[in-house]
Amino acid sequence: VAGVRAGQPRAVARLISLVEDGGALPQPVRAALSAHPPTAHVVGLTGPPGVGKSTSVAALVGEYRRRGLRVGVLAVDPSSPLSSGALLGDRVRMTEHETDPEVFIRSLAARGHLGGLARSVPHALRVLDLAGCAVVLIETVGVGQSETEVTGLADSTVVLIAPGAGDAIQAAKAGLAELGDVYVVNKADQDGAARAAAELRTVLAAAVGRPDGWRPPVLSTTAVRGEGLAEVVDALDAHHAWLREHGGLAGRRRRRIAVEIEALVLTALRERVGEAALDELAGAVLDGVLDPETAARRLLASPGRVASEH
Amino acid sequence: VAGVRAGQPRAVARLISLVEDGGALPQPVRAALSAHPPTAHVVGLTGPPGVGKSTSVAALVGEYRRRGLRVGVLAVDPSSPLSSGALLGDRVRMTEHETDPEVFIRSLAARGHLGGLARSVPHALRVLDLAGCAVVLIETVGVGQSETEVTGLADSTVVLIAPGAGDAIQAAKAGLAELGDVYVVNKADQDGAARAAAELRTVLAAAVGRPDGWRPPVLSTTAVRGEGLAEVVDALDAHHAWLREHGGLAGRRRRRIAVEIEALVLTALRERVGEAALDELAGAVLDGVLDPETAARRLLASPGRVASEH
Numbered sequence: 001v002a003g004v005r006a007g008q009p010r011a012v013a014r015l016i017s018l019v020e021d022g023g024a025l026p027q028p029v030r031a032a033l034s035a036h037p038p039t040a041h042v043v044g045l046t047g048p049p050g051v052g053k054s055t056s057v058a059a060l061v062g063e064y065r066r067r068g069l070r071v072g073v074l075a076v077d078p079s080s081p082l083s084s085g086a087l088l089g090d091r092v093r094m095t096e097h098e099t100d101p102e103v104f105i106r107s108l109a110a111r112g113h114l115g116g117l118a119r120s121v122p123h124a125l126r127v128l129d130l131a132g133c134a135v136v137l138i139e140t141v142g143v144g145q146s147e148t149e150v151t152g153l154a155d156s157t158v159v160l161i162a163p164g165a166g167d168a169i170q171a172a173k174a175g176l177a178e179l180g181d182v183y184v185v186n187k188a189d190q191d192g193a194a195r196a197a198a199e200l201r202t203v204l205a206a207a208v209g210r211p212d213g214w215r216p217p218v219l220s221t222t223a224v225r226g227e228g229l230a231e232v233v234d235a236l237d238a239h240h241a242w243l244r245e246h247g248g249l250a251g252r253r254r255r256r257i258a259v260e261i262e263a264l265v266l267t268a269l270r271e272r273v274g275e276a277a278l279d280e281l282a283g284a285v286l287d288g289v290l291d292p293e294t295a296a297r298r299l300l301a302s303p304g305r306v307a308s309e310h
Numbered sequence: 311v312a313g314v315r316a317g318q319p320r321a322v323a324r325l326i327s328l329v330e331d332g333g334a335l336p337q338p339v340r341a342a343l344s345a346h347p348p349t350a351h352v353v354g355l356t357g358p359p360g361v362g363k364s365t366s367v368a369a370l371v372g373e374y375r376r377r378g379l380r381v382g383v384l385a386v387d388p389s390s391p392l393s394s395g396a397l398l399g400d401r402v403r404m405t406e407h408e409t410d411p412e413v414f415i416r417s418l419a420a421r422g423h424l425g426g427l428a429r430s431v432p433h434a435l436r437v438l439d440l441a442g443c444a445v446v447l448i449e450t451v452g453v454g455q456s457e458t459e460v461t462g463l464a465d466s467t468v469v470l471i472a473p474g475a476g477d478a479i480q481a482a483k484a485g486l487a488e489l490g491d492v493y494v495v496n497k498a499d500q501d502g503a504a505r506a507a508a509e510l511r512t513v514l515a516a517a518v519g520r521p522d523g524w525r526p527p528v529l530s531t532t533a534v535r536g537e538g539l540a541e542v543v544d545a546l547d548a549h550h551a552w553l554r555e556h557g558g559l560a561g562r563r564r565r566r567i568a569v570e571i572e573a574l575v576l577t578a579l580r581e582r583v584g585e586a587a588l589d590e591l592a593g594a595v596l597d598g599v600l601d602p603e604t605a606a607r608r609l610l611a612s613p614g615r616v617a618s619e620h
Contacts, residue, residue, distance in 0.1 A: 024603070025603065030601040030603060030604075031601065033601070034595065034598055034600065034601035034602065035598045036598070037598060038596075048358050048360075050358075114424070114425050114428055114569050114572050114573060115424050115425070118424055122602070123602075250596065253596055254589060254592040254593055254596055255592070257592040257595045257596055257602065257605075258588050258589060258591075258592040259424050260595075260602050261588065261591055261592060261595070261602055261605045261606050261609060262424050262576050262579075262588075262606075262609075263424060264602055264603055264605075264606035265575075265576070265579065265606045265609055265610050266572050266575065266576070267606075268603075268606055268607060268610055269572075269575065269610065278568050278571065278572075279564060279568060281568075281571055282564040282565070282567040282568040282571060283564055285344060285567045285570075285571070286348075286560065286563050286564055286567055288344055288345045288346070288347060290344070291340040291341065291343070291344035292344065292432070292433075292567065292570050292571055292574055293334070293335065293340060293574055293578075294340075295567075295571045295574075296571050296572075296574035296575045296577075296578055297578060299571060299572075299575055300575050300578055300579065
């Protein structure tokens with residue numbers, strides 16, 4: 001914990017590994033992590049494959065570094081441990097930042113459990129916060145995988161859109177019109193980028209007003225050449241300030257923690273009852289011997305009884 | 311339940327609404343649903359936006375109908391209730407099947423809870439099974455949203471790939487190379503489709519062998535003209551038979567039920583403790599008064615105590 005506070009990369013890496021493992025954390029570690037007030041701005045990035053997500057993350061890191069800020073990057077992989085290929089691709093593009101002691105890059109896997117990311121990401125965020133990161137970028141590796149779960153963890157969400165014809169419409173149809181706090185048409189040097197931005201503005205204007213009242217801006221970047229990133233960071237800063245002013249920041253964080261607590265309940269249950277007992281219950285439901293609600297009640301009751309006997 | 315058994319569309323719709331609501335089901339309903347052995351082949355479809363997912367689902371339904379099978383379709387929307395626009399788009403394309411009494415189409419929303427879909431989808435599958443559907447297609451509406459969660463619910467997963475240059479590589483990088491049981495390059499009439507299929511075969515051949523030994527085929531369709539769908543259905547039938555022979559079917563279903571039971575545990579906890587209590591615990595964690603593990607233990611202990619007092 002002292003090493004993390006001092007911003008030592010190895011200590012940060014070790015502590016994140018510890019929290020990712022999912023086992024019970026030593027009490028002093030838990031206390032240090034939870035006593036530290038969260039200050040880092042948590043920014044999620046999402047968008048269809050091929051839009052230049054990894055390049056955009058690297059370019060954003062560059063812009064935050066130019067402003068002198070310490071940055072954390074969580075590359076979240078909701079699929080199996082098999083997709084190391086995808087992560088490798090990201091790592092190559094992050095090379096320029098890998099030797100920067102003010103940038104902490106880390107990948108996290110979901111490990112196939114319900115709530116796996118909801119449990120591991122908040123703790124990793126606490127570690128990066130403790131390490132003095134002013135901003136943490138969360139990038140989801142992979143298409144269509146638990147992005148709602150992940151973007152739900154961020155204070156601000158950047159939605160990246162490709163410049164192709166109809167891409168903005170596709171994105172809107174795919175539900176991205178409600179997800180973003182800042183929209184970015186990347187590859188602004190390609191044909192159709194201006195039109196995609198215009199389409200997107202039309203779609204967003206036509207959408208039902210957001211309940212929180214924030215009006216998401218539509219920006220353009222050419223991330224591979226580092227163009228337009230200053231405007232994106234300015235917009236993110238504006239959204240962060242807006243959340244603080246309107247009290248939305250605490251609300252988003254409470255929701256994030258509520259989901260984390262639920263995920264931790266499942267972890268605790270799995271540990272107490274054991275995977276085998278859960279598999280046995282599932283088998284009984286599959287055989288039609290038990291209905292799933294009764295199975296859930298039994299699962300819930302068994303550790304409760306153990307707890308009250310203590 | 312009798313109406314569902316008789317395949318009455320209204321009864322099916324009402325029972326799915328009942329299970330989606332998440333409240334406690336009447337005991338006779340629970341018993342009828344869980345006593346019915348699952349027989350329907352559950353097929354998930356996934357792929358990047360713009361690949362023609364909805365059109366492919368409609369074309370697949372057509373092919374299954376030509377074979378005389380009763381078909382269920384679950385359009386799963388993991389985002390908020392706001393994305394009715396996307397659902398409307400799908401509905402338009404499903405029009406040709408909407409008046410067919412042998413096709414049951416239903417959309418489900420995640421409602422923002424951890425495990426929301428893991429809870430509602432399996433029950434909806436049981437209802438469609440009870441209604442005599444031989445096949446149920448699960449389509450995810452939206453990009454990058456809980457697709458892993460959803461594909462984890464299927465017996466067989468179809469991954470759709472666009473024919474553009476590099477699309478297969480992008481898809482592989484995005485982790486789709488491990489997700490699919492059957493790969494389909496849609497829009498096979500467009501330039502680059504043959505090359506995308508060849509690229510995809512190379513990527514799949516280079517990938518580490520799947521632990522279950524199945525070798526996913528790569529097929530081509532032009533869904534908008536109904537071309538190539540017979541081959542897709544044949545491949546899905548082959549995968550289904552293969553799962554049965556190699557015992558993989560029961561394994562996949564047990565895992566699906568295990569996740570469902572965990573989701574039901576959270577539903578039960580939320581009902582017993584109340585959303586307000588969870589929000590209060592989250593607030594205490596945010597304020598640094600409580601660490602999240604302790605909050606989870608308190609949440610878990612409180613209904614346990616209530617249960618043991620009964």
